[in-house]
Amino acid sequence: MVVGSLLALARRAVIGRVTSRSLGSLAPGWAATDHGYLVYAFLVVDLGLLVLAIGLGSVALIAAAALAFILGSIAVLIGEVVVFRRLKR
Secondary structure, rough: OOOHHHHHHHHHHHHHHHHOOOEEOEOHHHHOHHHHHHHHHHHHHHHHHHHHHHHHOHHHHOOOOOHHHHHHHHHHHHHHHHHHHHHOO
């Protein structure tokens, strides 16, 4: 959870140095946008919350964290598809 929070705080630096650059033949995707990057950082925070919930054994917290992770993953998939379709070929 701490790492995800730090990623959110260092958003500009990480977008500028990492996510906005091409990875071989892959063009920068949705993670190069502010909204996309924050959703990815949220997934890191939520993964930490899920691990914490499992450690505590709280069924309600596990269910909430799993649901948030699933919804965040769906948002990432939709965002990446939209950005990919807008790329010039």
